[in-house]
Amino acid sequence: MQPIAQGLFTNETPPRLIGGRDRATGRIVFPCPPREGFDQQPLGRTGTVWSFTIQRYRPKSPPYCGPDAFRPWTVAYVELPGETIVEARLTGVKPEDVRIGMEVELTQIPLDEDAAEHVMIHAFRPVGSVP
Amino acid sequence: MSDACIIGIGIHPFGRTDGMSGMDQGAFAVRKAMDDAGVAWPDIQFAYGGSMDAGNPDTMVERLGLTGVQFINVNNGCATGGSALFSGQMAIKSGKFDLGLAVGFDKHARGAFNELPADWGLPDWYGEAGYMITTQFFATKITRYMHDHGISRESLGRVAAKAFRNGARAAHSWRKQEVSLSDILAAPMVSDPFTKFMFCSPGEGGVALVLASEKKARELGKPLIRLKAAAMRTRPKGSFEVFAPSIDIERGRSATSLASVEAFRVAGIGPDDIDVAQLQDTETGAEIMHMAENGFCADGEQEAWLAEGWTEIDGRLPVNTDGGCIACGEPVGASGLRQVYENVIQLRGHGEGRQVPGPPKTGYTHVYGAPGVSAVTILER
Numbered sequence: 351m352q353p354i355a356q357g358l359f360t361n362e363t364p365p366r367l368i369g370g371r372d373r374a375t376g377r378i379v380f381p382c383p384p385r386e387g388f389d390q391q392p393l394g395r396t397g398t399v400w401s402f403t404i405q406r407y408r409p410k411s412p413p414y415c416g417p418d419a420f421r422p423w424t425v426a427y428v429e430l431p432g433e434t435i436v437e438a439r440l441t442g443v444k445p446e447d448v449r450i451g452m453e454v455e456l457t458q459i460p461l462d463e464d465a466a467e468h469v470m471i472h473a474f475r476p477v478g479s480v481p
Numbered sequence: 482m483s484d485a486c487i488i489g490i491g492i493h494p495f496g497r498t499d500g501m502s503g504m505d506q507g508a509f510a511v512r513k514a515m516d517d518a519g520v521a522w523p524d525i526q527f528a529y530g531g532s533m534d535a536g537n538p539d540t541m542v543e544r545l546g547l548t549g550v551q552f553i554n555v556n557n558g559c560a561t562g563g564s565a566l567f568s569g570q571m572a573i574k575s576g577k578f579d580l581g582l583a584v585g586f587d588k589h590a591r592g593a594f595n596e597l598p599a600d601w602g603l604p605d606w607y608g609e610a611g612y613m614i615t616t617q618f619f620a621t622k623i624t625r626y627m628h629d630h631g632i633s634r635e636s637l638g639r640v641a642a643k644a645f646r647n648g649a650r651a652a653h654s655w656r657k658q659e660v661s662l663s664d665i666l667a668a669p670m671v672s673d674p675f676t677k678f679m680f681c682s683p684g685e686g687g688v689a690l691v692l693a694s695e696k697k698a699r700e701l702g703k704p705l706i707r708l709k710a711a712a713m714r715t716r717p718k719g720s721f722e723v724f725a726p727s728i729d730i731e732r733g734r735s736a737t738s739l740a741s742v743e744a745f746r747v748a749g750i751g752p753d754d755i756d757v758a759q760l761q762d763t764e765t766g767a768e769i770m771h772m773a774e775n776g777f778c779a780d781g782e783q784e785a786w787l788a789e790g791w792t793e794i795d796g797r798l799p800v801n802t803d804g805g806c807i808a809c810g811e812p813v814g815a816s817g818l819r820q821v822y823e824n825v826i827q828l829r830g831h832g833e834g835r836q837v838p839g840p841p842k843t844g845y846t847h848v849y850g851a852p853g854v855s856a857v858t859i860l861e862r
Contacts, residue, residue: 355606369727380727381604401628403620404673405611410595413608425617427728428626434727437612445673461610463557471610 351468354461357382357390358472366392367456367472369434378434394430396477399452402426404445417462419452422447428474442475453477485573487860488703489518489691490825493586494810495684496655503535503812506687507586508544510815514582514689517703525691527581528552529568531561532814535588559761559850559861560713561781562688562817566858567711569692579694586687587812601724601852615763615851616680618723622670623766629675630781632769634674638665641767641807647794648808650743650834653819655684658806679765680808684810688818690825706828709859710747714739716853723851737761737774737847744845744857745776752776755859756841757827758798759820762805772800775847775857799837802827813850820846821858828862842848 358381359365360389368380371391382390408420424440426448438450454474461469491513493506507530515521530538530552539552557564565583572578575746596609596615607613626632642662647655660678668676698705716722719733724846745751752775760775762768769783777798778786786792792800803809803823806816824844844860 354610358606377729384604385629401621401625403617403624404670405614405617406670406672409611409614410592413597413605413613414611415609416611423611425612425621427621429730433730435730436727437725439610450625471606 351470353470359458360392362443364395364456365458366395367436370391380434380436393433393436395456397428397430397454397474399440399448399450399454400427400429400435400438401450402448415461417464426474428454439471439473441473442479483576483694483696484707484709485692486698487690487706487708487821487825488693488698488701489514489520490517490822491515491517491689491753492653492819492822493687494653495686495812495815495819498685503532503586503588503685503687504541505544506588506685507532507535507538507584507689508541510586510687510689511541511545511582511584512757514691517702518691520580520691521561522546523548524580525550525582526572526578527569527572528584529555529565530584531555531557531565532585533558533561533589535586535814538586539586541584557713558854559813559848560817560854560856561814563711563783563848563854563856563858565819566680566690566708566818567713567856569710570708572696573692579697582689582690582691584687584689585815585818586684587794587814588685589683589812596724600650603724603726604615607726612726613724615723616672616675618725619764619766620675622721623770624674626766632781632784634666634788635662636769636784637674637679637765638662640762640768641648643793644762644765644804644807646799647802647835648804651803651808653686653701654804654808655810656804670807674765675766679807681763681806681811683813684820686810686812688814688815690818690821704809704829704862706825706860706862710744711856711858712740712743712747713854713856714743720853735774736823736853737771737849738857740857741775744859748859748861750843752858754843754845755798756839757802757824757837759802759805759823759849760800760847762807763811763849765807767849768800768805771847771849775845794835794837802835802837804831817846817848817856820848821860824860828860
């Protein structure tokens, strides 16, 4: 099991996303830009759904590296209070049950469940749902 | 300073033209525009040309004639046409030139655009995980907007039904088949809440506009359709754009609203003075949100506007009278100039089955695209 990229998650259990704080303005963004002027900042693990949609078709490859077999997934923007609004998949909730304002927490899911070696991406799930 | 006037317009029909390059569609449009203006290629003193996927516009001189003309290429994403027109306008207003043209053309592969993260300053994982998808952005933006401002799915459908109705009456459109509101709403979802009829597709086409100083336009005996304003803006702080791994909690304005305010300031008129508008409709939600971002109504009022038919051909502000991107497709380099072409048609009273009554005296165009660019023009006769 490995993350899809270095520098996205903290090395703790459970992990947090690593954002970037603009030294000049205090603005927080995700991911942390790999350039001068930003300090790494672990982001809060819980937030609320700000908006969402369902991805209904398989994205083109490249750049998409997910499995050939396609199942729709939910893409959301999750507001982390006082920090930023992060784009992420939702898991553990049916598309028709997703609501703006729903409380969610950070988790990790494999990009391809059937792969021998799981590549993990960030996602949020409803607070209190079974991982 | 002289206003720049549009004295000639030409278009190669949008859609799919197998066996004809994008460049040839652009050259076709240039010839049409010169015929319309009553000028010849050796008369042209400058050109600004734009294309995203169909080659370097200046190489068109091979097809049009090696006159040594100054030909500058413009590459500004979805604002390419608007940027070419802005540049052409400035060339005239400076007094340096009195006759030139803006041309845009494109020919995109079938299906959605296939963008790579590195080209947009984004890390590779963003594309690998399936986020380099423009439809995700448009869908999440409208979902939040519908929640905040009480816009219904029926309104999303009404915009598409209008687009196909108007497109069926425009010679240059791609989609000529009307589609009923119920069929639009019941069609398969692409990115919720949008069905397949609510999105435009990348396509092909070419548009050219001949620009002249007022003095030159009078010499040529052409009716004066003045380009009162052309403005292009990039995104401000707190905007929400295509391909955004995160957005700011404190919401700000958009590239569109900045370009719009600037264009109205330069033209010295306001949204209430506009008789016909062509607004970026990458999907139907975009048209709805852009009605407010361009100052034509307050957020949420679109629901009533659409229910009352106020953006129809005979409404108080007809919007996308040729069916917009939804009926014409979006060849990126040509799309913004198509909007201006359509407004010239409308201001001349040549819109036939889709003619706005009056005919209108003022026309407004607006394009928007990744990663937060917008261009606006205002025409007046």
